[in-house]
Amino acid sequence: MIAEGKVITSSQELGQRLGLSSAQIRKDLSQFGEFGKQGTGYNITFLAEQLRRILKVDQLWNIALVGAGDLGRAVANYGGFFDRGFRITKVYDIDPQKIGQRIGGFIIHDVASMAADIRKTKIKIAMLAVPAADAQSVTDKLVEAGIQAILCYAPVSLKVPESVKIQYIDPVLRLQHMTYYVS
Amino acid sequence: MIAEGKVITSSQELGQRLGLSSAQIRKDLSQFGEFGKQGTGYNITFLAEQLRRILKVDQLWNIALVGAGDLGRAVANYGGFFDRGFRITKVYDIDPQKIGQRIGGFIIHDVASMAADIRKTKIKIAMLAVPAADAQSVTDKLVEAGIQAILCYAPVSLKVPESVKIQYIDPVLRLQHMTYYVS
DNA sequence: TAGATTGTTAATCGATTAACAATC
DNA sequence: TAGATTGTTAATCGATTAACAATC
Secondary structure, three states: OOOOOOOEEOHHHHHHHHOOOHHHHHHHHHOOOOOEEOOOEEEHHHHHHHHHHHOOOOOOEEEEEEOOOHHHHHHHHOOOOHHHOEEEEEEEEOOOOOOOOEEOOEEEEEHHHHHHHHHHHOOOEEEEOOOHHHHHHHHHHHHHOOOOEEEEOOOOOOOOOOOOEEEEOOHHHHHHHHHOOOO | OOOOOOOEEOHHHHHHHHOOOHHHHHHHHHOOOOOEEOOOEEEHHHHHHHHHHHOOOOOOEEEEEEOOOHHHHHHHHOOOOHHHOEEEEEEEEOOOOOOOOEEOOEEEEEHHHHHHHHHHHOOOEEEEOOOHHHHHHHHHHHHHOOOOEEEEOOOOOOOOOOOOEEEEOOHHHHHHHHHOOOO
């Protein structure tokens, strides 16, 4: 809407664009504050700012990448993170052959130094691109070191304390979500 | 459970492992049939077979990949599809420089021939790894050609008819789902 | 002032859970 | 036969929607 040059919107328009009812929009927003004006609606830039603040995407997050194989390399080379508030600051692998080499401009560090690094630099988010068989043990180390969120590229289900958030990137799972509907 | 050598399970055990109530397990399964035995529970291999059939993941699905840039190359080289019932059979790009070359063992074909190919081969699922700016126009062509499900790697929101299913792979979106909970 | 739209309360709807007859 | 667990109905819970006073 900002790109379209619009200044004000309403719960009705937001609902229409998002496929929700206007009541849902107002109810959800009201959980976090009063962002609109009666009779007028919502100022779009103000609302966007508030939403970014609420979701904590109004800052730059540092990320540790674990795993420098094919998948890790693809992730490290992906250019879409920085623009959208995320920055890989460290890359780790366990393979002595890889340690010291570079991928995507990052030096590959030894996982042995990972826990201490993460504690020191207070990195909160990690991306996991290790083989499925290693994912749980690496996760345990990350959690122990104070990581609070993990984006996991391995096709496994990780066990973590409730306080740690996990999201998975598994293209096959996404495909499987759709086959049911395909005839 | 199969790997663990177990033969029979119950709605209670399934619920426990999945973080759901036993009633939820029974209710959901009963939507599709009667898979258990009173007093005994569910035969695990039989249940798994039935679930695969219901979800249509008991077959090999052919997939068209559109876009042979960095992302497309990574997708084409990803070895995890075939084992899990998906096979890329065609790769397309619009760049004359790329057409005829190979990525991940696939010859890159001209998008100009895509619609006719898809109609002829009856491919139902496509993966989209084109620049965000091209995603909608390519999607329109795919839908027109009869594609029923699209896995989109571009960070955009695609407009498609209700009958077409879409799933997105956007690591930044996944990261943004977690920042709210990170302190 | 009249019209429009918010934030919120009350009503409705649908999903989850509890309970139990059926039966292995 | 006694114990266990299913599939399903009824009860409960929570989420969505409708309605409206407040007010810009």
